Amino acid sequence: MSPQRQSPTVKIDIGDGAAIPSKKDRGLFTAWWVAFVGAIVILGSLCLSYPDPYWRILAFLPDGIVVTFQVTLLSILLSLALGLVTGLGRLSQNRVWNLLASTYVEVIRGVPLLVQLFYIYYALGRIEAFSNLPPLAAAVLAMGICYGAYMGEVFRAGIDSIDKGQAEAARSLGFNRRQTMALVILPQAWRTILPPVGNEFIALLKDSSLVSILAVSDLLRRGREFASESFLYFETYTVVALVYLLITLVLSKAVSHMESKLNYYDRS
Amino acid sequence: MLQRAFFVVVLMVALGSQALAKEIVFAVDATYPPMEMLDANKQIVGFGPDIVRAIGKAAGFTPVLKNTAWDGIFAGLAAGKYDAVASSVSITEERKQTMDFSEPYFEVQQGVVTAKEAKITSVKDLAGKTIASQMGTTGYFVAKKIEGVKAKSYDEIGLAMEDLYNGRLDAVIADSPVASDYALQHPQYSKKLKLAFTIASDTPEYLGIAVNKGNAEVLKLINEGLKKIKANGEYDAIYAKWFQKK
Known part of the structure; x- marks a missing residue:
């Protein structure tokens, strides 16, 4: 636990979120600015030069953006909780917990998210107990459960990456297993875990567009509704894509900022 | 070659x-x-x-x-x-x-399908209810224009009917032949659903x-x-x- 001992800086590359820019990666750093400024300039100039239809489309979307954020935030909270339990379970000596967690990961990762959404909303809807589940809750449940499995693997890898000596030192100082995990391992693992968690967060935001299949009025569904009435497919999906891009770019920047703040030992 | x-x-x-x-x-x-x-x-x-x-x-x-x-x-x-x-x-x-x-x-006319026990017999009764139709269809355009309703759009009319069947919706609007097919002919849906009424329109x-x-x-x-x-x-x-x- 002494500061002289550098903990290994392990990078976990899991997930399909946006690339997270860091100052070390000049190419990506510049690319972020190109994409961000480009998206704003294109969106802004389209809205200013052709208020009809572009401004009309943009004005149609805000409540969809709110729903997209609602789904994303609630799902991420659920998936973090599930991920922690699963990640610990995957490393646990407790056979039952370990098996449950591993099976959960195997099953969920083997079924496409879209199928899971259909399953939780429409298939389980036939069962009395689930038939009153509102679409938003079903969406959050499905996305949270799905990403919980991926998050579990991230947690597992992060916890695994902490040097064994840390646990041994804590145990020899009289910490019990739980204390070791909660007070020594997890706080350190968090730094390793954060980038891939941020990545999952961004991936989840993008995948939240799938919930439009449950008639949840998210950003994509609002766009589809607009396009299906106005027949302005090119214009509508251009705006929808730009809005998604802007949101994920801002988020990836935020994650990279958090990451550099947490990198005590790695400042250059 | x-x-x-x-x-x-x-x-x-x-x-x-x-x-x-x-x-x-x-x-x-x-x-x-x-x-x-x-x-x-x-x-x-x-x-x-x-x-x-x-x-x-x-x-x-x-x-x-x-x-x-x-x-x-x-x-x-x-x-x-x-x-x-x-x-x-x-x-x-x-x-x-x-x-x-x-x-x-x-x-066609627009047919309104509801649960059998629902007391919805006219457009007025739909106020405050959640109604649905297929996205981009005339049924959905009609639904959106009714005052005081929450209109939802589905990818397919069948998904809307399924949600009505499961009790998540109060009514579904569809072209009358389709509405009556689900409400009257379908072996399963017809047990729980009915064609409540058709919406009169000034222009055919x-x-x-x-x-x-x-x-x-x-x-x-x-x-x-x-x-x-x-x-x-x-x-x-x-x-x-x-x-x-x-």
Whole structure:
């Protein structure tokens, strides 16, 4: 636990979120600015030069953006909780917990998210107990459960990456297993875990567009509704894509900022 | 070398024979029983497809039906992915601005489906209720215009009916033949759902076959065929086949 001992800086590359820019990666750093400024300039100039239809489309979307954020935030909270339990379970000596967690990961990762959404909303809807589940809750449940499995693997890898000596030192100082995990391992693992968690967060935001299949009025569904009435497919999906891009770019920047703040030992 | 030459000949023959009997490709969203649907053999069947096939026979072209999701069906038409859309498309002023329509082949009203025990008998009773329809259909346009309702849009009408069946919705609006098919004919849904009423409209709503603006050649063939089958009784036979009270 002494500061002289550098903990290994392990990078976990899991997930399909946006690339997270860091100052070390000049190419990506510049690319972020190109994409961000480009998206704003294109969106802004389209809205200013052709208020009809572009401004009309943009004005149609805000409540969809709110729903997209609602789904994303609630799902991420659920998936973090599930991920922690699963990640610990995957490393646990407790056979039952370990098996449950591993099976959960195997099953969920083997079924496409879209199928899971259909399953939780429409298939389980036939069962009395689930038939009153509102679409938003079903969406959050499905996305949270799905990403919980991926998050579990991230947690597992992060916890695994902490040097064994840390646990041994804590145990020899009289910490019990739980204390070791909660007070020594997890706080350190968090730094390793954060980038891939941020990545999952961004991936989840993008995948939240799938919930439009449950008639949840998210950003994509609002766009589809607009396009299906106005027949302005090119214009509508251009705006929808730009809005998604802007949101994920801002988020990836935020994650990279958090990451550099947490990198005590790695400042250059 | 010989093989390649043979292949070229086969290809030319294949292309040539296609050119003889003109093919017209129709996009159909086969999720709209009894108007358009897939049967157990994954063939596109229904009132609409029967009409299109009869038109093809009468006007001397080979209709090819292409199953296409409703969402984006008009974008695909504009992009030239097919020649026409024959999928219970209501002829509306808005749509006429971007597409040309054949003569009408059917008149529809908007039917409202509710649970059997629901006390909804008119548009007024819908206030404060959650109602749904398929995205981009006239049913959804009607739903949105009703005051004080929460209107939801689904990808397919079947998904909306499923949610109504599961008690998540108060009513579903659809073209009357489709509404009555779900509420009256469907073995499972008909036990729990009913066709509450149809929404009266000042102007009649007709279904037509849509083609790209200015595609006079295809439109002429379709209208010709439609006129013929209406005259020779084939239209009435198809109508009776699908809509005769069982």
